[in-house]
Structure formats: C-alpha cells, structure tokens
Amino acid sequence: MKKWRGQLKQWVVNYFNLPEDVxxxxxxxxxxxxxxxxxxxxxxxxxxSENEILxxxxxGYVRVKGENFVLKTMLQExxxxxxxxxxxxxxxDS
Amino acid sequence: xxxxxxxxxxGYITIHVNGRxxxxxxxxxxxxxxxxxxIRKLDENTFEFKVYVGSLSSLKQIRRQMGYKISFxxxxxxxFWLAHLKxxxxxIIGIFLALFFILVLSNxxxxxxxxGVSPExxxxxxxxxxxxxxxxxVFKFSFQSVDDIERNITNELQDVMWIGIEQKGTxxxxxxxxxxxxxxxxxxxxxNLVASKAGVILEMLVEKGDPQVTVYQKVKKGDIxxxxxIREGVGNENSESEKAExxxxxxxxxxxxxxxxxxxxxxxxxxxxxxxxxxLTGEKDExxxxxxxxxxxxxxxxxxxxxxxxxxxxxxxxxxxxNLKLPFSVQKDTIFEKETTRGERSKEExxxxxxxxxxxxxxxxxxxxxxxxxxxxxxxxxxxxxxRLELLFTVRENIAKPQPINQGE
Numbered sequence: 001m002k003k004w005r006g007q008l009k010q011w012v013v014n015y016f017n018l019p020e021d022v023x024x025x026x027x028x029x030x031x032x033x034x035x036x037x038x039x040x041x042x043x044x045x046x047x048x049s050e051n052e053i054l055x056x057x058x059x060g061y062v063r064v065k066g067e068n069f070v071l072k073t074m075l076q077e078x079x080x081x082x083x084x085x086x087x088x089x090x091x092x093d094s
Numbered sequence: 095x096x097x098x099x100x101x102x103x104x105g106y107i108t109i110h111v112n113g114r115x116x117x118x119x120x121x122x123x124x125x126x127x128x129x130x131x132x133i134r135k136l137d138e139n140t141f142e143f144k145v146y147v148g149s150l151s152s153l154k155q156i157r158r159q160m161g162y163k164i165s166f167x168x169x170x171x172x173x174f175w176l177a178h179l180k181x182x183x184x185x186i187i188g189i190f191l192a193l194f195f196i197l198v199l200s201n202x203x204x205x206x207x208x209x210g211v212s213p214e215x216x217x218x219x220x221x222x223x224x225x226x227x228x229x230x231x232v233f234k235f236s237f238q239s240v241d242d243i244e245r246n247i248t249n250e251l252q253d254v255m256w257i258g259i260e261q262k263g264t265x266x267x268x269x270x271x272x273x274x275x276x277x278x279x280x281x282x283x284x285x286n287l288v289a290s291k292a293g294v295i296l297e298m299l300v301e302k303g304d305p306q307v308t309v310y311q312k313v314k315k316g317d318i319x320x321x322x323x324i325r326e327g328v329g330n331e332n333s334e335s336e337k338a339e340x341x342x343x344x345x346x347x348x349x350x351x352x353x354x355x356x357x358x359x360x361x362x363x364x365x366x367x368x369x370x371x372x373x374l375t376g377e378k379d380e381x382x383x384x385x386x387x388x389x390x391x392x393x394x395x396x397x398x399x400x401x402x403x404x405x406x407x408x409x410x411x412x413x414x415x416x417n418l419k420l421p422f423s424v425q426k427d428t429i430f431e432k433e434t435t436r437g438e439r440s441k442e443e444x445x446x447x448x449x450x451x452x453x454x455x456x457x458x459x460x461x462x463x464x465x466x467x468x469x470x471x472x473x474x475x476x477x478x479x480x481x482r483l484e485l486l487f488t489v490r491e492n493i494a495k496p497q498p499i500n501q502g503e
Contacts, residue, residue, distance in 0.1 A: 045117045049135045071133035074124055
C-alpha cells in the first residue's frame with residue numbers, strides 16, 4: 001500500500017511537472033559557493049559541531065562537512081549553515 | 095530570513111546551553127517555533143545561540159522539561175537599553191529638562207531689532223512695541239498678531255509712514271519708514287494759492303503774494319486767491335499800452351497765507367428710531383490653550399468667565415523647536431465682556447443724533463482748523479422706523495491750497 005502510494009506520487013510529479021522536493025518530501029540543498037548551505041525539508045538535527053552537521057531526512061541522513069560551521073538560522077524545515085563547506089554526503093538508512 | 099528583522103527593537107540574548115547532546119534541545123526549540131540563530135558549538139556539551147527576549151519564557155519551559163543548563167551571556171537591543179536607562183534616571187531627567195528648556199527658549203522673543211529709522215523714532219516705536227507686549231523676554235504667543243501691531247503703530251505714530259515686523263526665529267526685525275519732510279527746495283518754488291472749495295471769503299491773512307480777491311467775495315473752486323506773480327518794482331504805475339510787456343517782467347514768488355472762507359456742505363443722514371449698541375465693558379479674561387491637531391488642551395484658566403455676552407478674539411501661534419515648526423500651536427483667547435444697549439428714541443432725539451453724526455462726518459472730511467458756524471435742516475422725513483435728514487452746514491475753514499506756477503522752463 002505504502003509502496004503503491006509512493007509510485008502514484010512519482011507518477012503525479014512526472015506527469016504534472018511538479019517540483020519533487022515538495023511532493024516527495026525530499027531534502028533540497030542549496031549551496032552558495034562554499035560559504036552557505038540551505039538545507040530544506042529536514043527532519044531534525046542529529047549532531048552539530050564546527051566541522052560537521054548531520055541532519056535527519058525522511059529517509060536516511062545528510063551530512064555536511066567543512067570548517068567553522070555556524071548555524072545562521074534554524075527553522076522548522078530550513079537550516080542555514082555558514083562556514084566553509086567541503087562536502088555534502090547522503091547516508092542511507094541502515 | 096525575515097525573522098531577523100527588527101532585532102534591535104525586539105531585543106535578543108546570547109545564551110549558552112549546557113547538557114548532554116544539546117542538539118536535542120535545538121530540535122525541540124525548532125518544533126516549538128522559537129526562532130534561534132547564530133548557533134555555535136563551543137565544546138562537546140555546550141552550544142551558544144541567540145534568541146529573542148520574547149521567546150524566553152517558552153525556552154525556560156523547555157529547559158525545565160529537558161533538564162539542560164542555560165546561562166545568559168549578552169543582552170542586546172532596545173528593551174535592554176531602556177531598562178538600562180531606568181537605572182540612570184538623572185540622565186533621563188537631564189535630557190528631558192534640556193529639551194524642555196530648548197522648547198521654552200525657542201518660543202521666546204530674544205531680540206527686537208528696529209532698523210531703518212532715526213534713534214528718536216526708534217525710541218518711539220520701541221515704546222509702542224513695549225505697550226503691545228512685543229519686547230525681549232516674552233513668549234511669542236503672549237502678544238497679539240503682528241499684523242495688528244504693525245497697523246496700530248503705523249496709525250498711531252505720525253512720523254512713521256509704514257512699519258513692517260518680520261519674525262526670524264527668535265528675533266523680530268521691525269522695519270520702519272519715516273515720513274520724509276517736505277523738501278526745502280520746494281519751499282521757495284513759485285506758487286499761487288487757489289481755492290480748494292467754493293465759498294465766500296471771510297478773512298484773508300496773506301504773508302506773501304498778491305491778493306486777487308477781497309473779503310466777502312464769492313469764489314469758485316480753483317480760483318486764484320493769492321497770486322505768486324508780482325511785478326518787479328511795485329508802485330510804479332504803468333500805462334495801459336505797456337501792460338503786455340509787464341507780464342513778462344513779472345516774477346514768481348512763493349505765495350503764502352491763509353484764506354478763511356465760508357463753505358457749505360449738504361449731508362444726508364438716516365437715524366433709526368430704535369437702536370442697538372454693542373460696547374465692551376473692558377472686563378476681559380485670557381485663556382491659553384494648546385492645540386495638537388484637532389485636539390485642544392486648555393493650559394491656563396479652565397473656567398469660562400461669567401459674562402452674559404462675550405466677544406472673543408482668537409490668535410493662534412505655532413510652537414517652535416529651534417527653527418523647526420512643531421505640529422502644536424498655542425491658542426490665546428481673549429474674552430471680552432460685551433454689553434448690548436437697546437432703546438427707542440423720539441423723533442427729536444433722532445434728529446439731534448443725526449446732526450451730531452453729520453458733524454462728526456464733516457470734522458473727518460475737513461482740516462482741523464475748520465469750524466462749523468451754522469447748521470440748518472433742509473428736509474426731514476420719517477419712514478420705516480427711520481428719520482431721514484438733509485442738512486446744510488456752514489463751515490468756516492481755510493480754503494487756500496498751494497499750486498505751483500509753471501513758468502514754462
């Protein structure tokens with residue numbers, strides 16, 4: 001049943017040309033150079049330190065690594081990270 | 095991002111949160127919709143972040159539930175600033191006192207400058223201005239309107255042709271123009287004296303010139319009374335044939351003298367049989383009010399005077415702060431007690447009133463040396479509650495009027 005609903009959403013997104021992040025509740029990560037990273041549709045902060053930020057997503061995690069991280073804003077569904085971004089990693093649920 | 099607007103006015107605090115896994119605390123804040131920003135990790139168990147003062151109470155609630163340690167580090171913004179100022183009351187009082195003094199002093203007259211007149215006239219004008227209340231050290235709204243003062247002084251001082259009062263900040267500049275005396279040069283110009291009105295000559299006092307008329311002679315308006323053209327070598331009788339040549343030898347002099355004549359005036363006046371006068375008794379009450387937009391706040395004397403009938407003069411002057419005009423103005427109401435007298439008068443009284451009125455009218459239109467020697471009622475009628483009079487006045491007055499002689503130069 002759940003799988004069937006997921007397939008339907010996928011079909012709707014494709015057919016109506018809708019943005020996937022909205023409908024499928026997927027993370028949307030925007031980076032501005034290495035300075036800023038906007039992470040939307042996250043499901044909570046797991047760890048945060050100067051060099052690493054780990055965010056829970058609907059499925060799995062997103063890890064951003066870098067230096068001198070500061071969280072500029074922390075809202076319900078959006079986090080802005082400032083610092084020097086080195087890498088963005090998707091981690092599968094394990 | 096728009097959450098960050100108005101940070102200064104809302105006021106925010108830097109907070110340190112200490113405990114195991116402070117991320118959980120942040121997650122909780124996020125779920126409670128508390129906006130937090132500038133989050134930094136200081137060490138394993140301590141985070142630093144900023145939060146609005148307004149969300150402090152919900153933050154404390156979370157802390158109580160989750161058992162983290164919170165310490166406040168830095169406070170920033172208007173609310174704190176305000177709280178800080180409360181401690182420094184003398185400073186605040188000082189600032190307000192200073193503002194108040196500037197406000198008061200901006201609305202005072204600091205200097206009254208009189209320019210453009212001789213010291214003598216300047217003294218006279220200053221005397222008058224003092225009387226009308228425009229002098230150093232008074233409030234701008236305490237005296238009547240500048241236009242009135244201008245007009246009154248111009249009327250009162252004979253030597254002044256015109257004065258203008260200009261306000262420049264706290265200085266009033268009074269510009270005067272003196273009446274210039276007739277030119278000396280003018281004095282010796284040849285002139286005739288002609289009749290300014292028709293009349294019968296009663297008396298002639300000729301100082302210079304050749305009289306052309308005699309006493310009891312009737313003259314028309316414009317007739318030459320005293321000629322300024324005289325022959326050179328008066329006394330030498332010349333024959334008729336040389337008369338034309340004589341005309342050329344005549345020289346012009348400045349004829350002077352007074353010619354009193356009997357003149358006549360007819361006037362028409364109507365006097366109503368019932369009358370109504372309004373007079374001010376001299377009792378007055380001054381009220382000051384502060385106008386802010388449409389709102390009026392009484393400052394002084396809150397109770398209206400117990401006058402039966404009143405006449406109110408109102409003057410409004412804006413308040414100034416330094417050179418700025420404030421949206422407030424001070425209104426000064428001067429309430430005079432008014433008395434109305436009504437009455438009826440008989441026909442005889444009305445006639446005598448009419449004659450008195452006409453006499454006043456004539457006095458106004460003639461020179462001050464004129465005197466009324468006779469009056470006569472030509473016609474009188476009563477109708478519509480009014481007495482209509484036609485009067486003839488016989489007046490003795492000086493009718494000599496100088497007229498320059500044009501010698502064709």
